Amino acid sequence: MLEVRNLKLYYRTLRGYVRAVDDVTFQVRDGELLGLAGESGCGKSTLGNGLVLLKPPMNFVGGEVQLDGEKLPIEDYERMRDYRFKKVSIIPQYAMDALNPTRKIGRYIEEILESRGINFESVRETLIERLRLVNLPERVLRMYPIELSGGMKQRMVMVISTLLNPSLLIADEVTSALDVSTQKAVCLMIRNFKELGIVKSIIFITHDISVLYQIADRIMIMYAGKIAEVGKTAQIIQNPLHPYTKMLLTSLPEVGVRYTERMLSGIPGQPPQLLEPPKGCRFKERCPLRDKVCDKDPPLVEIEEDHVAYCWKVKPNA
Amino acid sequence: MSEILFFALRNKKLKAGLSIVLFFVLLGLFGPLISKYKDPLEYVGPGYQPPSKDFWLGTTTFGQDVFTQLVYGIRSSFFVGLVGGGLATLIGLSIGFLAGYRGGLLDEMLMMLTNILLVIPTLALLIIIAAYLPYRGVLIQSIIIGFTAWPWTTRAVRAQTLSLKAREYVNLARISGRSTLKIIIYEIVPNMLSYVFMVFILQFGGAILAAVGLDFIGLGPTKGISLGLMMQNAVLWNAIQLGMWWWVIPPGLVITLIVGGLYFMNVGLDEVFNPRLREM
Amino acid sequence: MLEVVNLSKAYNVGPLGKEKFYAVDNVSFHVADGEIVSLIGESGSGKTTIGKMILRLIKPTGGKIIFNSVDIQSIKNRKEYYRLVQGIFQDPFSSYNPIFKIDRIFEMIREEFYPAITKEEWSKRVKKVVEDIGLNPSEILGKFPHQLSGGQLQRLLIARALLIDAKFLVADEIISMLDASTRIDVLNTLIKLKEKGLSVLFITHDLSLGYYTSDRTIILYRGSIMEYGDTVKVFKKPLHPYTKMLLESVPTTQKVWSNSYISLHGRNVLPSFCKFYDRCPLGDSTCKNVSFEKFEESHFVACVKVTGEGEHVA
Numbered sequence: 057m058l059e060v061r062n063l064k065l066y067y068r069t070l071r072g073y074v075r076a077v078d079d080v081t082f083q084v085r086d087g088e089l090l091g092l093a094g095e096s097g098c099g100k101s102t103l104g105n106g107l108v109l110l111k112p113p114m115n116f117v118g119g120e121v122q123l124d125g126e127k128l129p130i131e132d133y134e135r136m137r138d139y140r141f142k143k144v145s146i147i148p149q150y151a152m153d154a155l156n157p158t159r160k161i162g163r164y165i166e167e168i169l170e171s172r173g174i175n176f177e178s179v180r181e182t183l184i185e186r187l188r189l190v191n192l193p194e195r196v197l198r199m200y201p202i203e204l205s206g207g208m209k210q211r212m213v214m215v216i217s218t219l220l221n222p223s224l225l226i227a228d229e230v231t232s233a234l235d236v237s238t239q240k241a242v243c244l245m246i247r248n249f250k251e252l253g254i255v256k257s258i259i260f261i262t263h264d265i266s267v268l269y270q271i272a273d274r275i276m277i278m279y280a281g282k283i284a285e286v287g288k289t290a291q292i293i294q295n296p297l298h299p300y301t302k303m304l305l306t307s308l309p310e311v312g313v314r315y316t317e318r319m320l321s322g323i324p325g326q327p328p329q330l331l332e333p334p335k336g337c338r339f340k341e342r343c344p345l346r347d348k349v350c351d352k353d354p355p356l357v358e359i360e361e362d363h364v365a366y367c368w369k370v371k372p373n374a
Numbered sequence: 375m376s377e378i379l380f381f382a383l384r385n386k387k388l389k390a391g392l393s394i395v396l397f398f399v400l401l402g403l404f405g406p407l408i409s410k411y412k413d414p415l416e417y418v419g420p421g422y423q424p425p426s427k428d429f430w431l432g433t434t435t436f437g438q439d440v441f442t443q444l445v446y447g448i449r450s451s452f453f454v455g456l457v458g459g460g461l462a463t464l465i466g467l468s469i470g471f472l473a474g475y476r477g478g479l480l481d482e483m484l485m486m487l488t489n490i491l492l493v494i495p496t497l498a499l500l501i502i503i504a505a506y507l508p509y510r511g512v513l514i515q516s517i518i519i520g521f522t523a524w525p526w527t528t529r530a531v532r533a534q535t536l537s538l539k540a541r542e543y544v545n546l547a548r549i550s551g552r553s554t555l556k557i558i559i560y561e562i563v564p565n566m567l568s569y570v571f572m573v574f575i576l577q578f579g580g581a582i583l584a585a586v587g588l589d590f591i592g593l594g595p596t597k598g599i600s601l602g603l604m605m606q607n608a609v610l611w612n613a614i615q616l617g618m619w620w621w622v623i624p625p626g627l628v629i630t631l632i633v634g635g636l637y638f639m640n641v642g643l644d645e646v647f648n649p650r651l652r653e654m
Numbered sequence: 655m656l657e658v659v660n661l662s663k664a665y666n667v668g669p670l671g672k673e674k675f676y677a678v679d680n681v682s683f684h685v686a687d688g689e690i691v692s693l694i695g696e697s698g699s700g701k702t703t704i705g706k707m708i709l710r711l712i713k714p715t716g717g718k719i720i721f722n723s724v725d726i727q728s729i730k731n732r733k734e735y736y737r738l739v740q741g742i743f744q745d746p747f748s749s750y751n752p753i754f755k756i757d758r759i760f761e762m763i764r765e766e767f768y769p770a771i772t773k774e775e776w777s778k779r780v781k782k783v784v785e786d787i788g789l790n791p792s793e794i795l796g797k798f799p800h801q802l803s804g805g806q807l808q809r810l811l812i813a814r815a816l817l818i819d820a821k822f823l824v825a826d827e828i829i830s831m832l833d834a835s836t837r838i839d840v841l842n843t844l845i846k847l848k849e850k851g852l853s854v855l856f857i858t859h860d861l862s863l864g865y866y867t868s869d870r871t872i873i874l875y876r877g878s879i880m881e882y883g884d885t886v887k888v889f890k891k892p893l894h895p896y897t898k899m900l901l902e903s904v905p906t907t908q909k910v911w912s913n914s915y916i917s918l919h920g921r922n923v924l925p926s927f928c929k930f931y932d933r934c935p936l937g938d939s940t941c942k943n944v945s946f947e948k949f950e951e952s953h954f955v956a957c958v959k960v961t962g963e964g965e966h967v968a
Contacts, residue, residue: 239903265907270911312908
């Protein structure tokens with residue numbers, strides 16, 4: 057179980073702080089796959105990376121993170137070494153490039169384990185079993201990364217990062233660069249890792265909400281560094297409440313929609329820049345429901361169990 | 375542009391490197407004017423003199439003024455750097471660019487030539503060429519160095535050109551009906567300027583070092599003075615054994631400082647131009 | 655308007671370049687006036703190569719491209735061709751030279767295609783098209799590329815093609831770098847232009863975008879066409895096992911994925927075999943020398959397993 061309270065992660069730039077993640081509170085329960093969605097620049101990747109690999113120019117500004125009741129020292133890169141890979145692991149956005157090109161994959165894994173003081177032989181069986189789980193032959197261990205396709209590398213990184221059964225796995229845009237057929241396979245494999253209890257919980261970061269509909273238990277929508285709405289997958293997809301979520305979902309072209317039948321429309325305007333974000337609701341500039349009250353910070357409204365939105369215009373049980 | 379200037383002014387390595395190099399440029403320019411003696415090879419006083427009021431850096435075994443030799447030597451070093459390094463940059467740039475941009479058979483041929491030159495030890499080539507020249511001046515030396523130092527630049531520039539050529543804005547210019555020449559001038563060259571600048575600095579330092587190497591093994595200019603020749607003479611006349619530190623140390627130290635300063639500049643510029651390396 | 659006939663692009667690979675790798679293998683299709691045709695394929699399908707060959711940025715090694723009844727390789731004057739055929743590339747950020755203001759992409763067109771028009775007259779025209787594609791000229795013009803968003807940059811590239819008054823547009827993955835909330839506006843712009851008579855080859859890996867936008871669809875796999883035809887027919891009644899697999903893999907918010915088996919391992923294709931043979935659940939020794947069969951009016955498929963009813967024989 058991951059609990060994040062009032063987390064603030066800012067980027068230091070010449071002109072000041074960019075508030076990429078600004079006062080974010082949420083939790084990921086055991087046995088849960090939380091989907092984290094939003095547009096580019098909304099802070100979703102910063103959040104995911106900040107929980108594991110927080111280093112400059114990213115700055116920890118405030119908040120608390122607890123994993124299984126234990127406080128995670130995310131602001132201390134060195135102390136996080138004890139947790140990284142063992143308790144919390146990340147598959148980074150460019151995981152395909154994460155493998156060392158000059159090492160055979162087996163040797164590379166050995167080195168990573170040794171650097172953590174773990175004997176390779178003791179996990180060998182697990183490794184081979186996991187490879188089978190993601191549909192990779194054992195011989196990949198004797199291959200160089202260049203001999204693997206993008207999808208294979210992606211699955212390899214997945215196996216490596218979950219080798220020590222971390223409690224929490226963060227998957228950052230892992231399927232964005234993959235073909236649709238590979239994407240489906242990798243997504244199902246990731247979910248399978250959770251169902252088999254290899255990891256207790258997963259944060260799956262993506263810009264593609266329809267992928268989350270396929271695999272997530274709950275979905276969290278971020279906009280401009282803040283949480284807009286959180287709810288069970290069905291609640292978010294079938295009954296979105298935050299105006300941003302609503303507009304985002306209606307702007308999705310999906311197989312089954314043609315312009316001749318229904319002309320979709322996007323969301324006019326741009327997300328605010330986060331150097332000096334506007335006061336109050338960050339979506340107000342693009343929101344059709346905007347009025348004066350939106351200049352104050354939006355309240356957290358609980359609509360039904362598990363389903364909350366940060367918006368003045370959402371009424372409980374409306 | 376202003377952003378680059380901002381980072382350039384903030385970068386400590388660049389500032390340090392630039393200060394060192396500028397100091398020696400000024401010394402090379404104005405040193406001969408403030409020195410009491412006008413000819414570095416003239417015997418102006420007694421030999422074996424340690425630094426004093428009359429001889430700021432002492433004298434050689436034969437009574438030549440070391441300071442005068444040093445400032446003239448700096449001049450010739452910068453000359454070699456400018457001409458030799460400039461020439462190498464120019465050749466490397468043209469060939470690398472042509473190979474990368476044109477591709478195909480021309481590319482293969484040019485790169486074969488480059489690779490052959492790259493594996494031949496430059497020093498050996500320099501020795502052979504230099505040894506057969508009856509008369510050698512600093513200019514000839516610079517040209518020889520320039521003509522042998524370009525291959526690695528060619529390879530680097532070719533790689534850079536290939537990468538720039540693949541950018542979509544080059545394709546966009548092409549489908550806008552632009553001629554090849556205009557595409558090169560407006561789309562590719564401007565984006566390579568920072569890179570060319572850095573290549574030149576490296577070649578500059580490299581040419582100075584190559585000249586010192588040649589001088590030291592006795593293939594330096596047959597007339598005039600240079601930092602390498604100073605070192606060669608100092609060693610030849612047992613300056614170290616005789617404890618004439620004022621003769622041995624200054625040329626070596628100056629070379630080290632100039633080349634070190636240039637490398638500092640290069641690293642600093644790399645950080646300025648490459649946002650990922652910028653220190654926050 | 656544009657016809658692609660037996661188009662191929664082979665690269666020499668292997669030791670001493672003795673083997674040939676076909677990035678595009680004997681592809682034929684056409685795009686009619688005022689039609690959007692989507693060319694759908696995954697990475698490595700050769701879709702971008704086809705687009706670049708149409709734009710004469712890559713030379714084909716076989717076949718030809720015919721534009722308005724003329725083989726494009728025989729058009730000596732490139733400008734003449736680019737006056738009518740234009741392209742937009744995948745990455746809007748890399749489509750602009752970062753050191754110049756964005757106005758330059760328009761100025762370039764005036765210099766090359768319309769040198770007779772005065773600067774004042776031209777800037778009026780530029781403002782007009784920028785407005786036409788739904789952007790505010792005073793907020794956009796005079797800016798540097800990094801000051802604008804991907805969606806704005808991409809739409810300016812459409813405006814650019816409009817200014818040239820091109821008749822045919824190669825749109826290569828033009829939305830893949832854009833966010834969900836802005837990508838649909840770019841698509842709608844394209845559709846409006848098509849209704850005014852522009853022909854578009856819409857290259858994408860995203861089936862939903864293809865379905866939303868195009869009149870006809872071509873499904874490409876490893877350099878070869880698997881199935882093509884009327885968009886609604888191809889999507890509503892997919893015939894080729896590859897098309898079926900693609901459609902089953904696309905994530906939507908309407909239907910949850912079935913747990914059907916997906917083979918991920920593609921081996922080298924044997925010559926004369928169907929390119930999908932090794933990943934195909936139905937693949938066997940009969941999957942050879944495949945040719946296009948007409949399944950229904952404007953719906954063709956290259957698969958030996960498809961019967962007249964559109965079912966597969968095992």
